[in-house]
Amino acid sequence: MSWSIEPRDPKTQSQGEVDGYAQTFRRWPSQPLVVRPHDAGELSGPERLERRLPPSRADLAGRGAKRAIGQLIHVRARVVDEDGSPVPGALVEIWHCNGAGKYLHPNDSSDSPPDPNFQGNARLVAGDGGLVELRTIKPAAYAVPDTAGWWRPPHIHFSVWGRAWLSRLVTQMFFPGDPLNEHDAILNAVRDPESRARCIARLVPTTSGPAHLPEGALVYEYQLVVRGRKAAPRMP
Ligand SMILES: [Fe+2]
Numbered sequence: 001m002s003w004s005i006e007p008r009d010p011k012t013q014s015q016g017e018v019d020g021y022a023q024t025f026r027r028w029p030s031q032p033l034v035v036r037p038h039d040a041g042e043l044s045g046p047e048r049l050e051r052r053l054p055p056s057r058a059d060l061a062g063r064g065a066k067r068a069i070g071q072l073i074h075v076r077a078r079v080v081d082e083d084g085s086p087v088p089g090a091l092v093e094i095w096h097c098n099g100a101g102k103y104l105h106p107n108d109s110s111d112s113p114p115d116p117n118f119q120g121n122a123r124l125v126a127g128d129g130g131l132v133e134l135r136t137i138k139p140a141a142y143a144v145p146d147t148a149g150w151w152r153p154p155h156i157h158f159s160v161w162g163r164a165w166l167s168r169l170v171t172q173m174f175f176p177g178d179p180l181n182e183h184d185a186i187l188n189a190v191r192d193p194e195s196r197a198r199c200i201a202r203l204v205p206t207t208s209g210p211a212h213l214p215e216g217a218l219v220y221e222y223q224l225v226v227r228g229r230k231a232a233p234r235m236p
Contacts (some may be wrong), residue, residue, distance in 0.1 A: 013190075013233060013234055014028075014186070014189035014190055014233060014234060014235060018185045018186070018188075018189045019185070020147055020148070020150055020185045021150075021185040021186065021189070024189065038166070041165070042164065042165060042166050043164050043165075043166070044164060044165065045161070045162065045163045045164040045165055045167070046161055046165075049091050049161055050091060050125055053091060053093075053123055054123070055091075055123050055124055055125050056119075056121075056122045056123050056124070057119075057122065058122060058124055058132070058133055058134050058135060059119070059122075059134070059135045059136070060094075060096075060118060060119040060120065060121070060122055060134065060135070060136035060137070061117070061118065061119075061135055061136050061137050062117070062119075062135065063116070063117050063118060063119040064116050064117035065117070066117050067117060067137075068098065068099065068115050068117045068118035068119075068136075068137045069098070069099045069100070069115050069117070069118070069137070070098065070099025070115075070118075070137030070138055070139075070140070071099070071137060071138040071218065072135070072136075072137055072138075072216050072217040072218070073135075073136055073137060073138045073217055073218050073219070073220060074133065074134070074135055074136075074213075074214045074217040074218070074219045074220070075094075075133065075134045075136065075156065075173075075201070075219075075220050075222065076131060076132075076133050076219065076220070076221045076222070077092065077094075077131070077132050077133075077134075077158065077173070077221075077222045077223070077224055078126075078129065078130045078131050078132075078221075078222070078223050078224065079092065079126045079130040079131075079132070079160055079162065079224045079226060080130055080223060080224070080225055080226070081162070081167070081225070081226055081227055082225065082226075082227045082231070085130075086126070086128070086129050086130025086131070087126060087130045087162050087163060087167065087226060088126055088127060088128045088129070088130055089125060089126060089163070090125070090126040090130065090160055090161060090162045090163070090167070090226070091123065091124075091125055091126075091160070091161040092123070092124050092125070092126060092132045092158060092159070092160050092161075092224070093121065093122070093123045093124075093158070093159040093160075094121065094122045094123075094124065094132075094134055094156060094157065094158055094159075095120060095121035095122075095156075095157045096120075096136070096139040096155065096156040096157060097112075097120075097139045097140060097142055098112075098114065098115040098118040098120070098137070098139065098140070099115065099118070099137050099138070099139070099140050100112040100113050100115065100140055101139070101140040101141060101142030101143075102114050102115070102142075103120065104118065104119070104120030104121065105120070109145070110142065110143075110145070112140075112142065118137065122134055122136075135214070135217065138154055138175070138218075139154045139155065139156065140154060141153055141154055141178075141180055150183075150184075150185060151180055151183075152180070152184060152186070153174060153175070153178045153179075153180030153181045153184050153187070154174070154175050154178060154180075155172045155173060155174050155175075156172065156173045157170075157171075157172050158170070158171050158172065158173060158224060160224055160226055162226045162227075166227060167226040167227055168226075169224060169226045169231070169232060169234065170234060170235065171199070171224070171232040171233060171234055171235045172186065172187075172199065172235045173199065173200075173201050173220075173222045174187060174199050174200045174201065175200070175201060175203075175220070176200050176201060176202065176203055181200070186235055187199060187235075189235075190233040190235075195233050196233075198223070198225075198232060198233070199232065199233060199235075201220040201221060201222040202220065202221045202222070203218065203219070203220055204218075204219040204220070204221060206218070
């Protein structure tokens, strides 16, 4: 037996169609969601995923002989479940544009320059504390093609595979204090201010001392809640 439920939770899910963001409707179910009992199909997960999707180096800034151009940052992202418990072994894929706003992807046709020393993406496995750490550069803002002046604020994309299929999460991390955050169609598709705030990383104070700060990098902390009331809002 199945029955319909509310089509979306505005606290943890983006609005279906967003002005100025024409792709949204294709990234949203066209049919009402259906409640399903949680049996083995939902509660099991991909086994030994890291053998099929091998992890990479945790360093997007060090692909070439020199480090990538941009402001060096260190991202500490912790994968937790709805109870706040760490999800060790979660597979986390991370990607973002370079310091000029260019993605390492054939679909990026902008005239922003590529950076041969920038890797562009990484695949990491969360450690015992659910933690993944990445050395990279802060991505630049970029103009979205074919829009009336929409600029994406600096952001980092995450894709998470947790222990169960229900723990799958695709979202984005934003930087605190960026004025473009207020106008971003994707971030503001999450209508609940508290949920939006959870999409913004925390800058570790630069006075925290060398034990907390890798040399020469600003440190940002972020939490990836894969399920539950405080789940990270889904963003394509
Ligand atoms: Fe992006």
